[in-house]
Amino acid sequence: MGKKCILVVDDEENIRFLYNEELHDMGFSVELAKNAAEAEEKLRDKKPDLIILDIKMPDVDGIELLNRIRSNDTTTPIIISSAYNDYKQDFNVWGAEAYVVKSSDLTELKGEIKRILWGDNP
Amino acid sequence: MSSDIIDVEILREIGRIANSDIHIDERLKVIISVIIEKTGADASSILLLDQHDNNLIFKATQGLNPDLINKIRIPVDKGIVGYVVRNKEIVALSVAADDPRFEPVPGIGEERFKSVLAVPILHKGLAIGLIYNQTVAEKTYTKREIELLEVIAEQVTGVIRNSQLYEKTCQHLSSLLSLNYFNERVNSSTNTGDLLNDLAGESLKMVKGDASVVWIVAEDKLVPMAHAGGDIGGPVIYEPIKIGEGLIGKVAEERKGLIVNSPDVWGEDMFVRAASPKAVIVVPLLVGKKVVGVLAVADKVGAERGDYIGFEPEELEILSSLSVYAAMAINRLDIYKKLERVSAEREKKIKELAILHEIGVAIQTVPDFNTLIRLILGCITVGDGLGFNRAMLFLVNDETNMLEGTMGLGPDSMDEAVDIWRSMPKIDNLVKWLLTHDYKDQGTGTHLNNLVKNIRVPIDSSGGILPMTLIKGKSFNVPDASQHPYIDRDFIEKIGTNSFAVVPIIVREQHIGVILVDNCYTEKEITEGDIEYLVHFTSYIGLAIHNRRLFKKLRESHNDILVIQNKLLRSEKLSALGELTAELVHELKNPLMVIGGLTRRIISNPNIDPDKYDRYNRAIQDEVSRIEKLLKEIQTNSRLVTTELAETDINMLIEDIIFFYEHTSRDRMVDIVKELSNDVGRCLIDADRFKQVIINLVHNSMDAMPGGGTLTIKTEPVKDDYNNGIMLTVMDTGTGIPPNVIDRIFDPFFTTKDDGTGLGLAMSKKIVEAHGGTIDYRGRPGGGAIFTIYIPKVGEGSMLVQANISSKKVRHH
Ligand SMILES: Nc1ncnc2c1ncn2[C@@H]1O[C@H](COP(=O)(O)OP(=O)(O)OP(=O)(O)O)[C@@H](O)[C@H]1O
Ligand SMILES: [Mg+2]
Numbered sequence: 001m002g003k004k005c006i007l008v009v010d011d012e013e014n015i016r017f018l019y020n021e022e023l024h025d026m027g028f029s030v031e032l033a034k035n036a037a038e039a040e041e042k043l044r045d046k047k048p049d050l051i052i053l054d055i056k057m058p059d060v061d062g063i064e065l066l067n068r069i070r071s072n073d074t075t076t077p078i079i080i081s082s083a084y085n086d087y088k089q090d091f092n093v094w095g096a097e098a099y100v101v102k103s104s105d106l107t108e109l110k111g112e113i114k115r116i117l118w119g120d121n122p
Numbered sequence: 123m124s125s126d127i128i129d130v131e132i133l134r135e136i137g138r139i140a141n142s143d144i145h146i147d148e149r150l151k152v153i154i155s156v157i158i159e160k161t162g163a164d165a166s167s168i169l170l171l172d173q174h175d176n177n178l179i180f181k182a183t184q185g186l187n188p189d190l191i192n193k194i195r196i197p198v199d200k201g202i203v204g205y206v207v208r209n210k211e212i213v214a215l216s217v218a219a220d221d222p223r224f225e226p227v228p229g230i231g232e233e234r235f236k237s238v239l240a241v242p243i244l245h246k247g248l249a250i251g252l253i254y255n256q257t258v259a260e261k262t263y264t265k266r267e268i269e270l271l272e273v274i275a276e277q278v279t280g281v282i283r284n285s286q287l288y289e290k291t292c293q294h295l296s297s298l299l300s301l302n303y304f305n306e307r308v309n310s311s312t313n314t315g316d317l318l319n320d321l322a323g324e325s326l327k328m329v330k331g332d333a334s335v336v337w338i339v340a341e342d343k344l345v346p347m348a349h350a351g352g353d354i355g356g357p358v359i360y361e362p363i364k365i366g367e368g369l370i371g372k373v374a375e376e377r378k379g380l381i382v383n384s385p386d387v388w389g390e391d392m393f394v395r396a397a398s399p400k401a402v403i404v405v406p407l408l409v410g411k412k413v414v415g416v417l418a419v420a421d422k423v424g425a426e427r428g429d430y431i432g433f434e435p436e437e438l439e440i441l442s443s444l445s446v447y448a449a450m451a452i453n454r455l456d457i458y459k460k461l462e463r464v465s466a467e468r469e470k471k472i473k474e475l476a477i478l479h480e481i482g483v484a485i486q487t488v489p490d491f492n493t494l495i496r497l498i499l500g501c502i503t504v505g506d507g508l509g510f511n512r513a514m515l516f517l518v519n520d521e522t523n524m525l526e527g528t529m530g531l532g533p534d535s536m537d538e539a540v541d542i543w544r545s546m547p548k549i550d551n552l553v554k555w556l557l558t559h560d561y562k563d564q565g566t567g568t569h570l571n572n573l574v575k576n577i578r579v580p581i582d583s584s585g586g587i588l589p590m591t592l593i594k595g596k597s598f599n600v601p602d603a604s605q606h607p608y609i610d611r612d613f614i615e616k617i618g619t620n621s622f623a624v625v626p627i628i629v630r631e632q633h634i635g636v637i638l639v640d641n642c643y644t645e646k647e648i649t650e651g652d653i654e655y656l657v658h659f660t661s662y663i664g665l666a667i668h669n670r671r672l673f674k675k676l677r678e679s680h681n682d683i684l685v686i687q688n689k690l691l692r693s694e695k696l697s698a699l700g701e702l703t704a705e706l707v708h709e710l711k712n713p714l715m716v717i718g719g720l721t722r723r724i725i726s727n728p729n730i731d732p733d734k735y736d737r738y739n740r741a742i743q744d745e746v747s748r749i750e751k752l753l754k755e756i757q758t759n760s761r762l763v764t765t766e767l768a769e770t771d772i773n774m775l776i777e778d779i780i781f782f783y784e785h786t787s788r789d790r791m792v793d794i795v796k797e798l799s800n801d802v803g804r805c806l807i808d809a810d811r812f813k814q815v816i817i818n819l820v821h822n823s824m825d826a827m828p829g830g831g832t833l834t835i836k837t838e839p840v841k842d843d844y845n846n847g848i849m850l851t852v853m854d855t856g857t858g859i860p861p862n863v864i865d866r867i868f869d870p871f872f873t874t875k876d877d878g879t880g881l882g883l884a885m886s887k888k889i890v891e892a893h894g895g896t897i898d899y900r901g902r903p904g905g906g907a908i909f910t911i912y913i914p915k916v917g918e919g920s921m922l923v924q925a926n927i928s929s930k931k932v933r934h935h
Contacts, residue, residue: 012712012716014713014716014741014744014745015712015715015716017716017737017741018715018716018719018720018741021720021723022719022723056708060264061266063266064264064265064266067265083707083708083711083712084707084708102711102712102715103711103715103718104714104715104716104717104718104719104721104722105718105719105722106719
């Protein structure tokens with residue numbers, strides 16, 4: 001069985017870089033996308049096992065992208081990762097599996113990834 | 123800057139526009155430019171529905187032909203614009219021309235656009251117009267873009283409502299002022315011709331009509347006596363009109379005013395045929411139920427000359443009020459003339475007329491209702507006035523539909539009566555005497571007053587003579603009450619007299635109450651002349667009451683506006699804050715995540731590859747400088763305060779604000795004193811923002827004077843070797859600020875109020891400083907606060923102006 005693949009969608013380069021480093025260390029293969037168009041392309045070509053999605057992006061934002069993904073793919077799990085606290089209670093309405101507020105401490109995010117992909121209890 | 127923040131910014135900007143006092147057309151124009159700038163549409167227009175003819179009118183546009191503003195009318199059953207309004211539905215089309223609903227309007231330049239987004243503007247569930255966005259390139263609208271335009275449309279509703287309310291109130295307030303002014307003039311005029319010309323002219327001004335005509339009743343005909351404004355009709359309308367005939371005659375017969383916004387239905391009418399008005403208001407001139415004439419105003423002038431719009435019910439109301447004053451004056455002059463012939467009575471009647479005049483003036487100046495009523499009853503009972511022994515007033519209570527005793531005035535016994543008459547001094551000015559004289563000291567009327575106040579009767583035939591007077595709308599002179607069909611023994615015993623007269627008080631068909639008078643001590647017979655005069659008198663009482671109600675209503679709607687304004691101000695403060703924090707959070711959290719996350723990796727990986735190490739360090743440095751840049755920007759406030767500088771007359775700005783607070787300050791017993799120097803000249807400031815500063819200070823001062831006080835606003839020029847500017851001082855006699863909190867009042871969120879945001883002074887400081895000025899506090903000797911603002915005068919091209927222009931560019935990328 002090959003490595004599980006995670007797609008990271010964020011408009012900020014350094015953030016993508018940080019995710020890439022951390023997720024590689026966890027043993028995943030990582031795909032990066034800086035906007036909705038890139039994300040949709042990678043989604044089609046790479047069939048990731050999990051998507052990490054930022055909300056605030058220019059043009060098409062994370063919520064809109066999530067809507068688009070969910071309109072023809074209801075299974076690939078999605079974690080929203082955002083600087084905002086305010087939307088936290090809405091994530092399952094939008095069809096995401098988890099909502100993590102951005103922080104330099106990535107423990108919570110990693111915990112959610114493990115829970116979703118490996119069935120770990122955090 | 124990404125989309126969330128832009129959204130908040132748009133709403134905030136539109137909120138600001140809604141709150142500014144520029145004309146509605148201008149506001150819509152500004153909103154359109156915001157939409158264009160922020161949504162990336164190539165053309166954006168606002169169309170509003172004209173309810174009179176169901177056409178959509180272009181009110182503002184950018185991108186389409188601007189010459190069509192207020193000109194082209196699109197029937198609501200046409201095109202996409204019509205569809206949106208009819209169905210209250212949003213339409214978003216990538217290729218509009220492919221849609222069967224699309225019907226390009228010729229001449230507006232629509233052909234070059236491909237995609238369309240149209241959103242209805244809704245008010246109380248009705249579509250009152252739409253926002254119509256177009257782009258040249260083909261475009262698929264996202265859900266988010268559609269939602270944004272929807273929210274903007276909601277804001278536009280607010281703008282429209284707010285400005286309609288504002289314009290209406292302003293108009294009504296000024297109408298009321300001219301009404302009072304008119305009343306003063308008619309009370310002193312002794313010439314019917316002048317009076318009628320005045321009436322014709324004044325009525326035109328009040329409802330912005332084009333022409334007006336006044337007819338006076340002579341036997342069964344209406345004779346045109348005066349006209350004003352445009353050339354209305356040919357000689358034919360100068361022929362008398364029979365009462366009951368045509369539009370004008372009908373109004374006289376039915377004694378009810380009306381608005382006709384499409385007079386062609388009266389095609390056979392002489393007046394309509396001759397004058398062919400587009401719209402007309404006709405009101406009867408009534409004294410009680412007697413018609414003395416008719417007033418008609420035709421053709422309301424719309425925004426453009428030659429563009430006529432319909433009249434509104436409020437305007438009928440205003441003209442009806444005007445007509446009451448006029449009718450009374452006409453009637454009075456009528457009596458005057460009749461009396462001149464009867465020279466024997468002449469002197470006495472002239473005196474009575476003088477009293478009437480004084481009462482007319484008193485109605486406008488006496489502040490409280492009870493004093494006014496006592497004054498009027500006083501005139502009825504005091505020997506130099508009408509000279510009745512006693513007077514009793516009963517008013518209609520609309521809620522219970524009962525006539526309720528309100529006041530009784532007169533001696534309680536024969537002895538008391540004799541006492542009073544004996545000690546009564548010679549009175550020069552009756553009204554003045556009555557106003558300064560306290561009846562209670564004389565021990566008069568306490569019993570009678572209580573007795574009257576305990577009388578309540580239903581307004582139907584079971585209630586006896588009092589309600590019947592009102593229902594029949596005529597006076598009863600009752601020399602022998604025991605023989606009268608409407609009067610039972612109980613009533614006679616209660617009021618303690620067998621002969622009296624009852625007179626109705628009716629203003630414009632509105633039943634207000636009745637007055638009962640008697641001569642129970644002198645037993646002097648009540649003559650028809652006495653009653654005619656009393657009827658006259660009562661119309662003043664009715665008017666006083668009616669006027670007070672009208673005024674109260676206007677004041678309420680004026681207060682509505684203040685409440686809305688305050689809400690807008692508050693929500694703007696909060697949204698400025700919300701915007702700032704949301705933006706800050708986002709812009710700080712991302713770099714911190716990178717810095718913190720990479721640092722952690724370095725710490726937990728001592729043997730990190732040198733290339734990686736470099737890469738990490740570069741990323742960290744990037745993010746640190748990003749934060750530094752952000753903080754610097756916040757420090758210079760360019761994000762919180764945008765400034766739109768314009769030459770402004772600060773004194774005018776203050777006058778405008780104070781005008782708005784006149785009623786509030788009166789209610790709160792705050793005297794506003796203006797000391798505005800004529801030498802301050804104009805200066806370059808952002809008037810909207812500066813207004814907020816002054817409003818904040820005025821609010822704070824009002825809050826600090828819960829029991830009333832004095833608020834002084836002062837401007838003065840400051841010019842010496844170092845300064846050239848304006849000093850603005852706001853001083854109150856309120857609680858002042860305790861020394862231990864003075865240091866904190868300009869801090870954001872510092873408040874001592876339950877419902878305060880604590881942002882008022884903080885924002886004010888930022889705004890003043892953005893103008894290169896200073897704001898300071900000092901205590902007022904003797905208690906209270908003094909805030910002083912110094913603004914330097916800057917010319918075009920100065921550092922401040924430059925700085926503001928460049929900071930604006932940064933903001934709008
Ligand atoms: N004229 C004044 N007299 C007495 N105290 C004042 C006066 N002006 C301001 N203060 C004090 O300064 C505080 C801060 O004022 P500021 O205008 O910043 O906020 P606020 O008035 O409390 O709230 P908001 O402006 O949102 O209603 C007030 O709560 C009040 O204690
Ligand atoms: Mg305040």
